Amino acid sequence: MNDIEPEPPEAQQIFGDRIELARRFTAALAKHGETRGLIGPLEPPRLWTRHVLNSAVIAPLFSGRVGDIGSGAGLPGLVLAIARPDVEWVLVEPMERRVAWLNEQTEALGLDNVTxxxxxxxxxxxxxTLDAVTARAVSALRTLVPITAPLVRDGGELILLKGASAADEIVAAEKQLRKFRVTNARVEVVGEGVLAEPSRVIRATVR
Ligand SMILES: C[S@@+](CC[C@H](N)C(=O)[O-])C[C@H]1O[C@@H](n2cnc3c(N)ncnc32)[C@H](O)[C@@H]1O
Known part of the structure; x- marks a missing residue:
């Protein structure tokens, strides 16, 4: 078994008084994630930085009722639900065994803001109906827009975690952005000065 990454000091800063729940979720994912087909064998040594904190640092961007499409192991949805108990989270995931994991963790962590x-x-x-939709590692923007934008209310937002190709994805999705009336698509870098590798989101408004 791979070693598990020790908790980085910035975790406390990001989660504040929710850190204990974040520790419990990260420990559960490190223990069961690989055997339950939720994360790959290379992930435990970088679980905090690459997955949990990468997801958690965007928590201040949300309000209201938010969907996480393709939540998988709970990234970013469960992590965000831990960080933002004042926001209502709907985790949408088709795979039965992943849904079972999400339900188990929601109950084990006592999260009453998750469906x-x-x-x-x-x-x-x-x-x-949703105020915003998020997603991480589901598909490129041009494929994501047609399945996410229809879920968002007029004036709501897409806030999608992305990697280095984010700007190129916006260019490649020009047609879908227009068709689904998604405006002001731009890349925002979140967590500079907090995380060694800040997170990157594509952020846009649905009109
Ligand atoms: C590569 S995993 C990423 C999981 C998680 N978001 C993460 O960052 O670790 C992609 C997930 O998207 C889900 N998915 C794929 N297509 C989907 C769709 N059309 N609607 C909802 N979920 C979908 C898959 O079942 C899978 O759990």
Whole structure:
């Protein structure tokens, strides 16, 4: 088994008084994530920095009722629900064993601000009700826009965790952004001065 990354000092700064829940979730993911097919074998030594803190640092960007599409192991959805108990989180995930994990963790951590929905985003007939949608490592923006924008209310936001290709993804999604009335798409870097490797989001408004 790979060694588990020790908790970095910035974790306390990011989670504040929610740090104990973040520790419990990270420990559970380190212990069961690989055997339950949630994370790869290379991830435990970088679980805090690459996954948990990468997700948590964007928590201040949200309010209201937010969907996490393709939540998987709970990244970013469960981590954000820990960091922001004042926001309501809907985790949308089609795979049964991942849904089971999300439900177990929601209960074990006592998170009363989380709903888990087993569905593909495009099959979830909720209407345009969410204040924002987030997603991480699900697909490129041009594929993500058609399945996420219809879930967001007029004036709500897409806030999508992305890697170094974020700016190129915006260019490649020009047609889909126009078709689904997604405006002001831009890349924002979050966590500079806090994380050695800050997070990057594509942020845009749905009109
Ligand atoms: C590579 S995993 C990423 C999981 C997690 N977001 C993360 O960052 O570790 C992609 C996840 O998206 C889910 N997914 C794929 N297509 C989807 C769709 N159309 N609607 C909702 N979830 C989807 C998959 O089942 C899988 O759990």
């Amino acid at each position: 888990v929905v087993r569905a593909r985003a495009e099959d979830w007939r909720e209407g345009s």
